[in-house]
Amino acid sequence: MNQERREQIEAALRQYRETVLQHNLFLLRTLVEKVEAEPTPANCTEPAAQSLRMQAIQELIEVPESIEVPRDVLNEGVISSLILSASLEGVDNDPVDLSLRREYFAGIKAGIIERGVEVAEFPPSDLEYLCTLVSGITGPGLPFHRETSQFDFITPLRSGKMKAMIQAVGVPVRSDAEGGHNQLTGLWEDWEIAIVFKIGGGPRGWGGSFALYCRSEKKEWKWRYGVHDEEWYSDVYDNVEEFLGFYVHFNEQTEEDLEDDISSLEGLA
Known part of the structure; x- marks a missing residue:
């Protein structure tokens, strides 16, 4: 395989990773917004409701347990870590063996x-x-x-x-x-x-x-x-x-798919 062909494969992989990442970041923002908008269950304190909101997020993507409110999931440092830990570029991040x-x-x-x-x-x-x-x-x-x-x-x-x-x-x-x-x-x-x-x-x-x-x-x-x-x-x-x-778009998760996957706070309470 010549160098030109290697570069074509590298470019295709870069394009794939960037496209998947941008869509996954859109989904992550959407997840946070929809969980934040979930009504607080009756007889539930606001701190308890925030805990339920974080539980709803954790069901779909594992985020650091130190995060206590959904909005903090979107902090730049958290997103940087999630790109690797949650494979948001659509690739496995273990070293190549x-x-x-x-x-x-x-x-x-x-x-x-x-x-x-x-x-x-x-x-x-x-x-x-x-x-x-x-x-x-x-x-x-x-x-x-x-x-x-x-x-x-x-x-x-x-x-x-x-x-x-x-x-x-x-x-x-x-x-x-x-x-x-x-x-x-x-x-x-x-x-x-x-x-x-x-x-x-x-x-x-x-x-x-x-x-x-x-x-x-x-x-x-x-x-x-x-x-x-x-x-x-x-x-x-x-x-x-x-x-x-x-x-890059195969079985791509839509906003509607995401909504269907989010647990209600009432269901988690």
Whole structure:
């Protein structure tokens, strides 16, 4: 991979992080405003109500326990710490562990070989380089939304939890095949797919982000990227830059989503 291509991937990641951050900061401000506007429950003192307001915020994003009133969540120093601790840029902020990532790719490669599939390149060079820049890409949204609704693009690696990720290699069973099906049956059927591996998980096992070694009538064999959530599936993207451009708004948390997630003070009292 040449330097120009590396710079393109870096630029796409920067754009993704900035876009996700700005939307998440909007959501954080909205959260504070809506919690502040919650009426004080009957027979509840104002200090007790403030404690309930902070509890409502803590349910959706973990903030320092020293904060006693919602408005202080928006202090510059608090926001700076939350960008890292709450992954407000949509990336995992643990240091990149290159040896663990190499172990992961080696495990995936073994799975591809075991299935008798030949690929022209492995790991995919764009994905491999992206994994040197961040340890994981976890999507837009505040933490509670991501945990309950979002699929990672790249799930952060954890020692001791690699086995399931390394085993997530497969060949789609097409819907016109005689008998049998698997998670990818009915998905991306305009593409001839030789092999896939799952790179991002989420709250439901029947879904995730995938690297697909595929071709179509007009496009050659190469690694491409897509995501599906049960029966729904995205387009197939030619490279990580294009996928990031899509993923920046994938399952994006809206103001209405946020309102639905906020507990009432009456319910917490």
